[in-house]
Amino acid sequence: MSNLVVILHDQISESISSLKDFNKDSDLVLLYESYAYANRTKHHKKKLVLLLAAMRHFAVELEQDGYKIKYVKMNSNDDKGSLEDTIKSLSYEYTRVVVTEPSEYFQLQELKKLEIFTSLDLRPDDRFLASHQDFKDWSNARSSLLMEYFYREMRVKYDILMTDGKPEGGKWNYDSENRKTAKSNLTVPPTSFIEPDSITKDVISLVEENFPEHFGDIEPFHFAVTRKGALDVLQNFLDERLPLFGDYQDAMVSGEPWMFHAHISFYLNCGLLLPLECIKAAESYYQKGLVPLNAAEGFIRQILGWREFIRGIYWLKMPEYKDLNFLEAKNKLPNFYWDAKTKMNCLSNCVKDTKKNAYAHHIQRLMVLGNFALIAGLSPQEVNEWFLIVYADAYEWVELPNVSGMILFADGGYLASKPYAAGGSYINKMSDYCKGCDYSVTQKNGSNACPFNYLYWDFLVRNRDKLAKNPRIAMMYRTYDRMSEDKKLAIESDSKDFLRKISSDSYV
Numbered sequence: 001m002s003n004l005v006v007i008l009h010d011q012i013s014e015s016i017s018s019l020k021d022f023n024k025d026s027d028l029v030l031l032y033e034s035y036a037y038a039n040r041t042k043h044h045k046k047k048l049v050l051l052l053a054a055m056r057h058f059a060v061e062l063e064q065d066g067y068k069i070k071y072v073k074m075n076s077n078d079d080k081g082s083l084e085d086t087i088k089s090l091s092y093e094y095t096r097v098v099v100t101e102p103s104e105y106f107q108l109q110e111l112k113k114l115e116i117f118t119s120l121d122l123r124p125d126d127r128f129l130a131s132h133q134d135f136k137d138w139s140n141a142r143s144s145l146l147m148e149y150f151y152r153e154m155r156v157k158y159d160i161l162m163t164d165g166k167p168e169g170g171k172w173n174y175d176s177e178n179r180k181t182a183k184s185n186l187t188v189p190p191t192s193f194i195e196p197d198s199i200t201k202d203v204i205s206l207v208e209e210n211f212p213e214h215f216g217d218i219e220p221f222h223f224a225v226t227r228k229g230a231l232d233v234l235q236n237f238l239d240e241r242l243p244l245f246g247d248y249q250d251a252m253v254s255g256e257p258w259m260f261h262a263h264i265s266f267y268l269n270c271g272l273l274l275p276l277e278c279i280k281a282a283e284s285y286y287q288k289g290l291v292p293l294n295a296a297e298g299f300i301r302q303i304l305g306w307r308e309f310i311r312g313i314y315w316l317k318m319p320e321y322k323d324l325n326f327l328e329a330k331n332k333l334p335n336f337y338w339d340a341k342t343k344m345n346c347l348s349n350c351v352k353d354t355k356k357n358a359y360a361h362h363i364q365r366l367m368v369l370g371n372f373a374l375i376a377g378l379s380p381q382e383v384n385e386w387f388l389i390v391y392a393d394a395y396e397w398v399e400l401p402n403v404s405g406m407i408l409f410a411d412g413g414y415l416a417s418k419p420y421a422a423g424g425s426y427i428n429k430m431s432d433y434c435k436g437c438d439y440s441v442t443q444k445n446g447s448n449a450c451p452f453n454y455l456y457w458d459f460l461v462r463n464r465d466k467l468a469k470n471p472r473i474a475m476m477y478r479t480y481d482r483m484s485e486d487k488k489l490a491i492e493s494d495s496k497d498f499l500r501k502i503s504s505d506s507y508v
């Protein structure tokens with residue numbers, strides 16, 4: 001009995017389930033650089049460098065550990081044109097093909113087709129902390145799905161931040177303590193900067209040559225591409241930023257794209273870090289008195305709660321989830337999502353950060369880029385494509401529910417109980433963007449008014465038949481109804497004018 005073990009681009013981990021019973025005498029690992037994957041979505045150049053460099057370093061480490069490896073470089077003679085055809089060309093020498101199930105739906109369908117050619121052992125991805133069946137059982141027992149209840153069960157199951165069966169500190173969730181605005185003299189520690197070695201430099205050249213038209217700046221490239229590097233990034237976060245992670249979780253500051261966030265989603269999603277080790281590390285920092293509870297709990301909730309919940313929804317609802325458009329939003333994505341050329345300082349800053357770093361932190365994605373897409377009625381298909389392209393941590397399993405569910409309400413409220421729509425005052429409260437903006441955040445109407453202000457109301461009016469019954473926003477409709485007719489007409493005409501301008505890519 002001999003196995004061909006296939007390791008996919010986001011399974012870069014020696015503890016992946018496909019390697020669990022690897023026989024170093026008879027088995028072979030296949031690592032395949034997929035041109036098709038790199039080109040199927042025109043990923044940010046930094047994401048391609050990260051994945052290809054991490055795969056190449058991983059192959060070296062496995063070989064040093066005594067694994068037999070077949071490493072197929074992009075466009076080399078060993079490349080049979082696709083991963084599936086390359087597997088087929090090798091599989092006849094092996095009793096079976098072993099793969100940990102892919103994270104994305106389309107890839108699972110492609111791999112399953114191999115079953116007619118070979119014996120395929122598809123293994124669950126036990127890096128995730130809730131299996132598909134766990135999530136199904138949990139969701140079946142409920143009429144509405146709330147992340148908070150899922151998260152509490154996960155805390156109990158993994159015994160994280162629990163004392164005598166009760167949540168540490170007496171509360172499950174310290175989110176209300178995590179909304180401080182940034183003071184002007186706040187010092188944000190720099191993010192980790194890992195110098196590219198010769199392997200990574202080769203990959204940078206390869207990506208430059210093969211994918212010149214892809215979005216984003218390739219240099220400076222400073223991501224970790226090995227497990228050791230990713231562990232160093234985690235350590236740096238625990239020491240430098242976790243203490244204030246909770247306080248400033250929702251804050252946005254011009255020129256500070258990284259804030260007090262962890263910057264580890266790239267590594268969690270490709271395998272260089274494991275979710276449980278990050279959770280336990282944060283818990284132990286709290287237990288040692290090194291960080292406050294609101295910081296440790298806030299961080300742990302993101303991974304044990306949100307990340308697992310999002311993945312659960314994806315696998316429960318695919319493939320239908322991809323086509324949902326509850327609000328029937330149709331407007332095209334404006335060009336400024338690519339070139340940052342807009343007078344709206346918040347959007348311009350977030351797009352510039354994204355292009356440079358293949359990263360924007362959660363509140364930039366949710367309350368600026370996402371909020372605008374929602375209230376401007378942008379098409380879910382175009383918005384999903386953009387979010388999948390531009391971030392180094394983007395994979396459909398995590399991007400799609402965040403975009404269609406969390407920001408666009410395209411699933412009609414399955415994931416989020418209300419749309420995260422907000423006017424300019426939220427952005428003004430949580431950032432310094434408005435100070436440097438051509439628009440006035442305090443003006444509600446007119447050519448100088450912040451577009452978020454009138455688009456917010458126009459969004460509610462446009463979707464009244466679908467949203468008015470939602471108890472969490474019914475009050476906003478009552479507020480709108482009390483407005484004068486002149487005010488309502490101003491909202492309508494400013495919004496029409498603005499939406500017409502963005503549809504023709506005028507400078508707004």
Ligand code: FAD
Pocket residue numbers: 260261262263264265266268269299302303306307308310360361362363365366370387391393394395398399402403406407
């Ligand atoms: P931190 O803020 O430090 O949080 C720690 C970790 O928690 C993250 O690394 C991530 O693994 C996890 N996490 C936090 N929030 C979420 C969430 N909503 N869903 C899943 N995991 C979460 N995350 C991705 O990994 N890939 C994506 O493609 C992605 N697309 C997003 C699109 C939109 C519109 C929104 C609103 C959020 C998206 N997120 C995505 C979630 C979140 O914004 C990123 O995980 C986070 O910004 C990554 O930065 P960090 O590692 O510094 O995270």
Ligand code: SF4
Pocket residue numbers: 343344345346347423424425427428433434435437438439440441450451452
């Ligand atoms: Fe953004 Fe409006 Fe503030 Fe300008 S005024 S930065 S558009 S929220």
